[in-house]
Amino acid sequence: MTRKLVCLDVDGTIVDHDGHLHEPVREAVRAVAEAGHHVVIATGRSRGATLPVAKSLGIERGYMVCSNGGVTLRLDPALEEGYEVTDLRTFDPHSVLTQLRDRLPSAKYALELPDGSFRSTERFQDMSFGVAAEGVSFEELMSTTAVRLVVFSTDSSAEEFGRAVEGIGLSGVAYSVGWTAWLDIAAAGVTKASALEGLRTVLHVGPADTVAVGDGRNDVEMLRWAGRGVAMGQAVDEVKEAADEVTGGVDEHGLADVLNGLVD
Numbered sequence: 001m002t003r004k005l006v007c008l009d010v011d012g013t014i015v016d017h018d019g020h021l022h023e024p025v026r027e028a029v030r031a032v033a034e035a036g037h038h039v040v041i042a043t044g045r046s047r048g049a050t051l052p053v054a055k056s057l058g059i060e061r062g063y064m065v066c067s068n069g070g071v072t073l074r075l076d077p078a079l080e081e082g083y084e085v086t087d088l089r090t091f092d093p094h095s096v097l098t099q100l101r102d103r104l105p106s107a108k109y110a111l112e113l114p115d116g117s118f119r120s121t122e123r124f125q126d127m128s129f130g131v132a133a134e135g136v137s138f139e140e141l142m143s144t145t146a147v148r149l150v151v152f153s154t155d156s157s158a159e160e161f162g163r164a165v166e167g168i169g170l171s172g173v174a175y176s177v178g179w180t181a182w183l184d185i186a187a188a189g190v191t192k193a194s195a196l197e198g199l200r201t202v203l204h205v206g207p208a209d210t211v212a213v214g215d216g217r218n219d220v221e222m223l224r225w226a227g228r229g230v231a232m233g234q235a236v237d238e239v240k241e242a243a244d245e246v247t248g249g250v251d252e253h254g255l256a257d258v259l260n261g262l263v264d
Helices: 023-034 047-057 094-103 138-142 158-168 192-203 217-225 237-242 254-263
Strands: 005-008 038-042 062-066 071-075 083-088 108-112 118-120 148-152 173-177 182-187 210-214 228-231
Touching (some): 023 254, 047 062, 062 192, 210 217, 228 237
Antiparallel strands (some): 062 071
């Protein structure tokens, strides 16, 4: 059997948008892992919000890509915390924050720090952080080394937000706009795909033996990178166009269909 590298987004792929993990998906992930394939969670969530997903899936060993490629972890129950950071990509958010504040003055901002903690303005908190964010001033944010910058606007639609961000012409960083008016920013060149390519070489998996499943705009590079990129049924057209195929939606257990096919 040829071992495949199977890369899975979390929200909208492994779990539904209420955060619920359906049993057919859990069983399918377990079957693929037991068959000897490398199962790698690849998500925009921080490590603190991703580790519980791995635990609920029964994944104790292997790798995880968090923070849209900013952090790669190696899981091993023999380690003190059950994992170690094997790759970490940071950037200086000062110039980006300055540009964004001028264009999106009412937006909320949060920074993920290298140790996995968060700082934010206006008590901005989200389940993807995995920890409670420490409230700080905007000026303090600008002097903080970041793994990920999150921007959320309650005054815009995702499309309006996207146009505003494009109008800024962000340089020196990688970014993607989510389902809502939500922006994730990482260091230049850092995406889920860049981190997964690093893992692919470490694990000695051929490009054609990579499989990726996702549903968000932050999955576009990953789906294009994979030898077989699969978009979830509820994904927007931009994401579906980046994929080689489309499976059922998250409420239809579309991921399970893909994974069961790898075992069968």
